[in-house]
Amino acid sequence: MMRKLSSGDRLVLASHNAGKLREITALLEPYGIDVTSAGVLGLPEPEETEDTFAGNARLKAHFAAKETGLIALSDDSGIEVDALDGAPGVYTADWAETENGRDFMQAMSRTWRELEERNAPEPRTGRFVCTLCLAWPDGHDQIYRGDASGRLVWPPRGDQGFGYDPIFMRDGQSVTFGEMPYSQKEPLSHRSAAFRKLVAEALV
């Protein structure tokens, strides 16, 4: 059974990623939902032990819903590179981990180096994937997935966006997500593709 969010509902965003929080808050903005976040409420980050986007999205959303008693929305996402058999995929954030925190320049360099080592033909295609999970405190949940296909380019370009945005060029575009203001990335992104499904089923 499917549930809907209504104007005035309080929602916790179950993410600690500032880039995602910015984008999801902007997507929710028109709907009159009262939005807070896991960080603002002092929630810890649960360990992402699943090997699928949906599994980790569920784990993050259910954790936040249980801890707060609020409806929770999580986002599990990543980039799948075809010539790397879908890597880094669900492990995209892990590829950026260093002993001093996350370093996406290092993760992007590793990705490009592995493509070079395999002599992957151009274009080096792949897609961003986003899985949103909307979870209620009683354990009910709804999942929405979106993707955005394109190709990887080198060197990194642009300082907007976050994560892998500087090396991702969406199909039909001639600049990377890192070179776009958010207003230009939004309609093209995996996150908004997933969010459109959420809106269709759970918001209006």
Ligand SMILES: O=c1nc[nH]c2c1ncn2[C@H]1C[C@H](O)[C@@H](COP(=O)(O)OP(=O)(O)OP(=O)(O)O)O1
């Ligand atoms: O639009 C995007 N533009 C660029 N890079 C992106 C995007 N969307 C996901 N990504 C990359 C970076 C992110 O770190 C990783 C997801 O890892 P993921 O575990 O889902 O998120 P996270 O640990 O950063 O935040 P949290 O789990 O608290 O929501 O994929």
Ligand SMILES: [Mg+2]
């Ligand atoms: Mg994470």
